[in-house]
Amino acid sequence: MLRIHFTGADLARTSVASRPDPLWETVLSLRMLQHRTGNPAADAWGRAVLARRPEGLRTLLPLVRPFGYFPDFLTPSDGSPDIEHGLDALAATPARHLRGDLAVLAAGGPLPAWTEDLAAGRPEALRGLAGALRGYHAAAVAPLEQTMRTTVRAEYAAQAKAAAESGIEGVLSGLGPGMRWRPPVLEVQYPVDQELHLNGRGLLLVPTLFRARTPVSLLDPELPPVLTYPARRTVSPDGSADRKLVPLIGRTRTEILHHTSEASRSTSELARLVGMSQASVSHHTAVLRAAGLISSARHRNSVLHTATSLGSLLLRG
Structure with missing residues (x-):
């Protein structure tokens, strides 16, 4: 506990x-990759990633085991907006933290020899780790951004x-x-x-x-x-529904449909969530409403939009 x-x-x-942390998602995806989840979409994602043999995977698996501890330095707490900022923060980890985290990890099983250079804070080892994370992220995580x-x-x-x-x-x-x-x-x-x-x-x-x-x-x-x-959403980790919907109705309307499937949203709330003007959102909601994917109802001074059963079915792929 x-x-x-x-x-x-x-x-x-x-x-x-308010936004995904790229290194947390990368590390957690590595853990998910190593065991069956019981979720068909997530397991299909895992099989597809393993079939591609992404660059960096063999380097990372000894650090992120299926269960138990993984090093704190893999997920620096700097609120990184993208993978490169996160990797810069990782490269700046003090050697004492690298050494301490790897000692904890080694207590659960032997580590490959190259981690000795990492524990010493040698720049080439840190660059190698950053390159492995970058390569794996590009192949397995970035497509789901x-x-x-x-x-x-x-x-x-x-x-x-x-x-x-x-x-x-x-x-x-x-x-x-x-x-x-x-x-x-x-x-x-x-x-x-x-x-x-x-x-x-x-x-x-x-x-x-x-x-x-x-x-x-x-x-x-x-x-x-x-x-x-x-996150308490029913989005498939393989992104299959999004890949089908975005070419059909566009990225912005797909986002709006996602948001309205979680709860009724006002036009102003949707504008904030998707990052555009209320006028533009009103145009998109009108198109979705005409297609039967959302319904809209006035509540006091706002119009609330909610995904219909058809819209929800589309989101589930």
Whole structure:
């Protein structure tokens, strides 16, 4: 069990990420790749990735095992907007952190000889690791970028609504299976016992497309506190529905359909989520409504849009 201890200051500083973290998604996808999920779409994605033999995969698998610990330095907490920023942050990891993380990993099984250079912080080893992450990400994760962004945006919008209605404790109370808010402690089902005292730093909640068996945090309590958890959407990790829909109705309308399948959305809310003007969103919703994919109804001073049964079926591929 992981127990995360909050103070009043921590509640005020807790937030939800509004965009995918490329390195967290990369590492979690590596873990998913190594076991059956029971989800046909996710397992099909895994088979396709393994068939492609992406560059860097053999280097990364000893660091990200199917279960248990993986090094904290693989997921630097800098809010990286893209993979390159994340890799720059990884390359700046102090040697003492590299050495400490790899010592923890080695306790669970032997490591390849090249990790000795990594533990010493040698630049060529760090460059090799960055290259492996870059190559694997390009082949296995980057093709799902739009799906990841849509997924995390929808989760962020849902949590923003929960926070507006019930405060941050409302968010903590509804994070999903395996997590229970018992003020002032968030209890998380976890493979080991761990206590995390936030001490006024707050917690960054990071929704992810790729699902670990349990939510994941960092081991080092001195690092900025992070908790990843599966975004509560039914988007296939293989992105198959999006690949079929985008050529048919366009990327923006696909995004709007995703958002309206999660909850009824106002025009202004959709404009914020997809990053365009309300006038442009109104045009797209009119097209979707005419096709029978969404319905629209006036509520007070807003028009709320909701995916129809047909729209939801299309999203499921």
